[in-house]
Amino acid sequence: MKRLNTIPKEDGFRMPGEFEEHSGTYIIWPERPDNWRLGGKPAQKVFVEVANTIGKYEKVTVCVSKEQFSNARTELAPYVKVVEMSNNDSWIRDCGATFVVNDKGEMRGVDWKFNSWGGLVDGLYFPWDQDDKVAQKMCELEQVDSYRLNDFVLEGGSIHVDGEGTVMVTEECLLSKGRNPEMTKEEIEKKLCDYLGCEKVLWLKEGIYNDETNGHVDNMCNFVKPGEVVLAWTDDPTDPQYQRSHDAYQYLSNETDAKGRKLVIHKLLTPTPILITKEESEGVDSVEGTLPREEGDRLAASYVNYYTGNGFIALPVFGDPHDQLAIETLQKLYPDRKIEPIYAREILLGGGNIHCITQQVPKVKVVDE
Amino acid sequence: MKRLNTIPKEDGFRMPGEFEEHSGTYIIWPERPDNWRLGGKPAQKVFVEVANTIGKYEKVTVCVSKEQFSNARTELAPYVKVVEMSNNDSWIRDCGATFVVNDKGEMRGVDWKFNSWGGLVDGLYFPWDQDDKVAQKMCELEQVDSYRLNDFVLEGGSIHVDGEGTVMVTEECLLSKGRNPEMTKEEIEKKLCDYLGCEKVLWLKEGIYNDETNGHVDNMCNFVKPGEVVLAWTDDPTDPQYQRSHDAYQYLSNETDAKGRKLVIHKLLTPTPILITKEESEGVDSVEGTLPREEGDRLAASYVNYYTGNGFIALPVFGDPHDQLAIETLQKLYPDRKIEPIYAREILLGGGNIHCITQQVPKVKVVDE
Numbered sequence: 001m002k003r004l005n006t007i008p009k010e011d012g013f014r015m016p017g018e019f020e021e022h023s024g025t026y027i028i029w030p031e032r033p034d035n036w037r038l039g040g041k042p043a044q045k046v047f048v049e050v051a052n053t054i055g056k057y058e059k060v061t062v063c064v065s066k067e068q069f070s071n072a073r074t075e076l077a078p079y080v081k082v083v084e085m086s087n088n089d090s091w092i093r094d095c096g097a098t099f100v101v102n103d104k105g106e107m108r109g110v111d112w113k114f115n116s117w118g119g120l121v122d123g124l125y126f127p128w129d130q131d132d133k134v135a136q137k138m139c140e141l142e143q144v145d146s147y148r149l150n151d152f153v154l155e156g157g158s159i160h161v162d163g164e165g166t167v168m169v170t171e172e173c174l175l176s177k178g179r180n181p182e183m184t185k186e187e188i189e190k191k192l193c194d195y196l197g198c199e200k201v202l203w204l205k206e207g208i209y210n211d212e213t214n215g216h217v218d219n220m221c222n223f224v225k226p227g228e229v230v231l232a233w234t235d236d237p238t239d240p241q242y243q244r245s246h247d248a249y250q251y252l253s254n255e256t257d258a259k260g261r262k263l264v265i266h267k268l269l270t271p272t273p274i275l276i277t278k279e280e281s282e283g284v285d286s287v288e289g290t291l292p293r294e295e296g297d298r299l300a301a302s303y304v305n306y307y308t309g310n311g312f313i314a315l316p317v318f319g320d321p322h323d324q325l326a327i328e329t330l331q332k333l334y335p336d337r338k339i340e341p342i343y344a345r346e347i348l349l350g351g352g353n354i355h356c357i358t359q360q361v362p363k364v365k366v367v368d369e
Numbered sequence: 370m371k372r373l374n375t376i377p378k379e380d381g382f383r384m385p386g387e388f389e390e391h392s393g394t395y396i397i398w399p400e401r402p403d404n405w406r407l408g409g410k411p412a413q414k415v416f417v418e419v420a421n422t423i424g425k426y427e428k429v430t431v432c433v434s435k436e437q438f439s440n441a442r443t444e445l446a447p448y449v450k451v452v453e454m455s456n457n458d459s460w461i462r463d464c465g466a467t468f469v470v471n472d473k474g475e476m477r478g479v480d481w482k483f484n485s486w487g488g489l490v491d492g493l494y495f496p497w498d499q500d501d502k503v504a505q506k507m508c509e510l511e512q513v514d515s516y517r518l519n520d521f522v523l524e525g526g527s528i529h530v531d532g533e534g535t536v537m538v539t540e541e542c543l544l545s546k547g548r549n550p551e552m553t554k555e556e557i558e559k560k561l562c563d564y565l566g567c568e569k570v571l572w573l574k575e576g577i578y579n580d581e582t583n584g585h586v587d588n589m590c591n592f593v594k595p596g597e598v599v600l601a602w603t604d605d606p607t608d609p610q611y612q613r614s615h616d617a618y619q620y621l622s623n624e625t626d627a628k629g630r631k632l633v634i635h636k637l638l639t640p641t642p643i644l645i646t647k648e649e650s651e652g653v654d655s656v657e658g659t660l661p662r663e664e665g666d667r668l669a670a671s672y673v674n675y676y677t678g679n680g681f682i683a684l685p686v687f688g689d690p691h692d693q694l695a696i697e698t699l700q701k702l703y704p705d706r707k708i709e710p711i712y713a714r715e716i717l718l719g720g721g722n723i724h725c726i727t728q729q730v731p732k733v734k735v736v737d738e
Contacts, residue, residue: 001447001450002447066455066499066502069502069506070502073505073509078370078371078514081370081509081512082509083452083453083506083509083510084452084453084454084455084506085453086435086453130435133435133438133439136442137438137452137453140442140450140451140452141452143450145447
């Protein structure tokens with residue numbers, strides 16, 4: 001397939017909302033022992049549950065290193081597609097392609113530059129060369145051309161779109177020194193709008209407390225549908241998350257989206273703070289250059305990091321009293337989708353959650369004038 | 370996809386003739402410097418020509434190691450699909466899946482055990498672990514279940530079928546000590562018939578002289594269509610190939626196929642003997658355990674190693690006076706296909722030719738009773 005140098009928006013392409021219909025989902029198999037405890041075995045079990053669950057609703061492709069290919073193929077359900085793909089870790093939301101579509105039933109990929117959440121400034125591991133090839137390889141598998149940005153660093157988890165011209169991000173991430181420090185906020189806005197087919201950028205100040213991605217929006221706030229968002233929330237003023245959530249609420253209350261709509265904001269209580277245990281910390285290899293997982297560190301747990309698919313919501317739960325509330329809240333927000341709760345502490349221990357390990361492929365359709 | 374333990378023939382599956390319609394072709398990108406001279410660069414140019422040429426007629430997928438992915442993607446035409454796949458070398462005819470179909474429009478893969486043309490007896494390199502996974506990975510990409518044979522070594526180039534119950538092999542290869550020495554000829558016959566959906570095995574004694582594959586049939590003799598074969602030939606009695614071709618001619622003249630037909634045999638003159646030059650030999654890394662490429666060694670050159678695809682024949686030529694004769698002979702045998710001659714000395718230097726580096730995926734169709 002071809003590499004394109006034109007601008008998706010000018011070519012008539014836009015990123016659909018995640019809630020629009022998918023043709024499938026991609027996942028990368030976890031394995032690196034300096035991020036996933038016990039050689040990745042506990043995390044792999046949860047990734048299997050995520051892949052097999054989503055696979056009941058839409059086609060799932062799991063990308064696996066050559067070393068883990070046979071193991072992944074054995075562990076995953078037969079209806080999951082398994083392909084070889086080298087990687088540095090398993091966050092395909094962030095290193096994978098962002099797919100855009102037009103009204104003629106065509107799809108293309110956006111292949112952002114990836115630098116491990118901050119490059120040499122505050123990146124999480126080194127090197128990240130294989131991660132940065134994942135997007136192009138996905139486009140080859142999907143047989144679509146791709147837009148490659150050599151001059152703009154972005155992770156898919158740092159954006160959410162409503163599919164109708166609005167993209168939501170955090171300043172904490174997009175203005176961080178490890179991304180595109182040479183660009184102004186206005187230049188970044190233009191890049192986002194150009195490559196996602198948007199007209200308006202909503203700038204939350206921060207994401208979830210202690211989120212090593214520099215506060216990705218996908219852990220903090222999500223579009224349920226155009227004009228409606230769900231926001232991670234806490235009522236505990238002693239929690240460092242409190243101010244972040246309240247700031248975001250206030251900001252969003254005073255904003256409108258690309259269509260001029262006021263936003264309906266649904267609060268979603270975060271779980272009680274979750275800390276890394278001694279046993280969990282000890283299971284992770286210590287490697288210079290990789291972010292350590294230390295006992296007592298607070299994890300960036302949030303129910304907002306769910307994945308929206310065809311007829312379902314894959315929701316991370318934590319064995320927390322707020323689990324049930326999250327299930328009920330989302331069931332009301334998504335009356336036509338089945339809520340699939342998955343106990344996801346092992347993904348959280350690696351630094352993200354279900355939304356971070358998935359990437360949707362939209363279903364293309366011809367739109368009549 | 371699933372691994373199956375049943376028998377293709379009993380399940381109603383057969384391997385179609387290569388001349389039947391394809392849905393596509395697979396190729397592996399060459400790179401190992403102890404087999405391909407000058408880091409594989411001259412061979413890569415020819416592989417590109419083969420892939421791009423076939424790609425004009427049917428979908429081509431090129432499988433590439435992570436190290437060569439970007440280079441291959443850049444060199445190949447955009448209409449060629451490029452996927453990551455680890456390998457030990459680039460002979461997908463031999464290590465790849467053999468696809469079988471049934472009359473209901475279904476396809477499955479046969480995943481023979483691969484041991485580098487002779488394992489620890491007379492194999493050509495060590496290890497061959499990644500080659501042996503290629504067939505399963507192809508089946509994942511095609512999303513078909515596969516039959517895995519852990520107890521039977523076979524390369525796809527050591528068989529040719531007419532799609533109507535006949536499989537043709539050589540004793541030189543299939544009875545060699547490096548394949549299945551613990552099996553009788555009758556047991557091997559049964560295995561071939563069971564997994565290819567055949568009733569009759571034609572046993573040529575030998576293949577092409579000095580063929581390092583232990584005389585693969587695909588360099589020696591091919592089915593033009595059921596009841597009709599093309600045979601590598603020489604009229605020079607001083608050529609060690611002479612006796613081999615004459616023995617095969619005599620054998621085939623006295624045999625019938627699975628349908629009881631006498632075979633029509635077309636002779637195809639081999640090129641004048643081709644030897645490795647000093648310069649060619651010096652471009653290959655010397656690695657213990659890999660077959661060396663020595664100056665003066667005779668190459669197993671044969672026009673029979675062509676690939677039959679949808680509307681074309683990809684024919685290796687050598688800058689030899691017999692090239693034109695081969696083109697004309699095949700054009701007469703395949704009046705409805707365009708002959709695409711490709712100067713293929715660089716593939717030959719690696720130990721095979723166009724048929725050895727390609728593997729067809731048949732087009733499935735529902736056959737009315």
